[in-house]
Amino acid sequence: MSRALWTAVAIAGAVLVETALTYLVASPGRYLDPFLLVVIYCALSFGETHGMLAGAAAGWVQDVMFGGRVLGLSALAKLVVGFSVGLAGGRFLIATTAARALVVLLAAVADALLVEWLASVFSVDSRGLPPLALAARATLSALVGGLLFALVDRRVARGRP
Amino acid sequence: MAQAAPARRSRFLLVGLILAHLTAISHQVDGGTGVSLLQRGVLGVLSPLQRGVGATAFLASELWRGWAFHRETYAENRRLRERLRELETELQLRSYRAQESVRLRELLALQQSVPLETIAAQVVSRDGVPWFRTLTLDKGEGDGVRLDAAVISATGVVGRVFATGPRAARVQVLLDRDSGAAAIVERSRVSGVVSGQVSGADAGGEDLALKYVPERADVVVGDVVLTSGLDRIFPKGLVIGRVRFVGDVTGLFRDVRVEPSARFSRLEEVLVLKSAPPPLETPRSVE
Numbered sequence: 530m531s532r533a534l535w536t537a538v539a540i541a542g543a544v545l546v547e548t549a550l551t552y553l554v555a556s557p558g559r560y561l562d563p564f565l566l567v568v569i570y571c572a573l574s575f576g577e578t579h580g581m582l583a584g585a586a587a588g589w590v591q592d593v594m595f596g597g598r599v600l601g602l603s604a605l606a607k608l609v610v611g612f613s614v615g616l617a618g619g620r621f622l623i624a625t626t627a628a629r630a631l632v633v634l635l636a637a638v639a640d641a642l643l644v645e646w647l648a649s650v651f652s653v654d655s656r657g658l659p660p661l662a663l664a665a666r667a668t669l670s671a672l673v674g675g676l677l678f679a680l681v682d683r684r685v686a687r688g689r690p
Numbered sequence: 691m692a693q694a695a696p697a698r699r700s701r702f703l704l705v706g707l708i709l710a711h712l713t714a715i716s717h718q719v720d721g722g723t724g725v726s727l728l729q730r731g732v733l734g735v736l737s738p739l740q741r742g743v744g745a746t747a748f749l750a751s752e753l754w755r756g757w758a759f760h761r762e763t764y765a766e767n768r769r770l771r772e773r774l775r776e777l778e779t780e781l782q783l784r785s786y787r788a789q790e791s792v793r794l795r796e797l798l799a800l801q802q803s804v805p806l807e808t809i810a811a812q813v814v815s816r817d818g819v820p821w822f823r824t825l826t827l828d829k830g831e832g833d834g835v836r837l838d839a840a841v842i843s844a845t846g847v848v849g850r851v852f853a854t855g856p857r858a859a860r861v862q863v864l865l866d867r868d869s870g871a872a873a874i875v876e877r878s879r880v881s882g883v884v885s886g887q888v889s890g891a892d893a894g895g896e897d898l899a900l901k902y903v904p905e906r907a908d909v910v911v912g913d914v915v916l917t918s919g920l921d922r923i924f925p926k927g928l929v930i931g932r933v934r935f936v937g938d939v940t941g942l943f944r945d946v947r948v949e950p951s952a953r954f955s956r957l958e959e960v961l962v963l964k965s966a967p968p969p970l971e972t973p974r975s976v977e
Contacts (some may be wrong), residue, residue, distance in 0.1 A: 541736075541739065544736055544739065544740060544743070545739070545740075545743045548740050548743040548744055548747060549743055549746075549747040549750075551744075551747075553747070553751065577700055577704075578696070578699075578700040578703065581700065581703065581704055581707065585707055585711070590736065593733055593736075594733070594736060594737075594740065598718075599715060599718045600714070600715075600718060601711050601714045601715040601718070602715065604711055605708065605711040605712070605715065608704070608707055608708065608711065609708070612700075612704050647715070651715055651716070
């Protein structure tokens with residue numbers, strides 16, 4: 530499966546997860562961002578260019594499907610996050626589950642701060658995320674991300690000849 | 691050198707994309723509709739998928755709620771069944787006590803009406819074998835029960851004691867084919883002997899036979915049959931039953947059957963006469 534196709538499928542999966550979560554908890558975006566996990570995995574696995582493009586694509590889909598009136602804020606934030614994580618993945622050895630979870634944690638914080646900053650720059654009314662909620666969201670994303678990445682890696686490794 | 695080119699390219703791409711995004715966002719903030727085509731396209735592609743997932747998630751959520759509700763209902767159902775069983779048991783106990791109270795009141799009334807001294811006894815078993823109609827009482831010689839003592843209940847004559855132990859006594863019920871009690875028809879004063887029916891007892895019947903009733907005796911269905919006291923076992927005037935059938939003459943006597951008033955199958959408490967009844971005058975004979 531090509532990287533682009535894999536990314537498209539992963540983004541579609543994120544749409545499904547986010548949609549399913551809306552039926553289980555109120556405001557699921559306050560707890561977990563599945564699109565961000567896709568972007569981080571792409572960036573760590575395929576580098577900054579792919580991470581950046583995946584971030585832009587995932588961000589746009591997220592904006593269109595779940596975002597507000599102004600589109601592109603999540604896309605721009607995830608673009609930057611995807612590039613940064615990809616760049617970091619090329620510079621440092623981020624292979625263990627704990628290291629990846631840490632990356633997800635930082636990326637989740639950066640993504641949220643970026644979106645809020647962009648919203649304020651463009652004078653877009655947005656509901657701010659309190660620090661505690663931001664920390665909870667980043668922690669949960671890190672936990673889920675670390676686990677999910679390990680599972681996907683194991684699955685990919687098993688598929689290899 | 692070879693690695694620097696892609697890196698430079700990706701940075702150019704990054705800058706280009708950032709600028710493009712900023713432009714797109716600025717365009718929207720300014721009030722334009724620069725991304726409506728993209729929005730429509732993405733929504734058009736993904737919204738059916740989202741609807742499908744939404745429906746599935748809704749279904750799963752409903753199933754989950756249904757299952758949770760079912761579990762809760764099941765647990766509640768079990769609790770309620772258990773409670774119902776407890777209440778049923780309690781109700782049965784209360785009902786049993788109420789019935790027992792009625793029976794004991796009846797027995798007390800009988801005890802007060804009988805001029806002789808009596809002992810109240812509990813029936814502890816009945817009809818141990820299929821061939822005889824007997825009862826076992828929880829009172830015996832130690833309590834003053836003697837052989838051939840009359841046993842009566844609130845509803846009628848039961849039988850006589852045929853065996854005694856220190857703390858138990860066996861009673862031959864009137865229904866036994868070998869039993870007998872001197873009887874008299876209350877209305878016409880026709881006398882006879884009441885005993886269990888040979889054929890009826892074998893067939894599981896619950897009727898008594900009134901024997902030795904002359905052919906022309908005045909006995910009709912519905913007549914009350916009492917003890918006559920002639921047998922020196924049962925005191926005079928106790929109710930045995932009511933005539934249920936008056937048949938043809940067989941030999942010298944008429945075939946008369948009596949429905950006993952004592953409820954043999956439901957006897958629980960009885961009275962046992964401590965002493966034999968006093969001798970009586972000979973009753974008027976039947977013409």
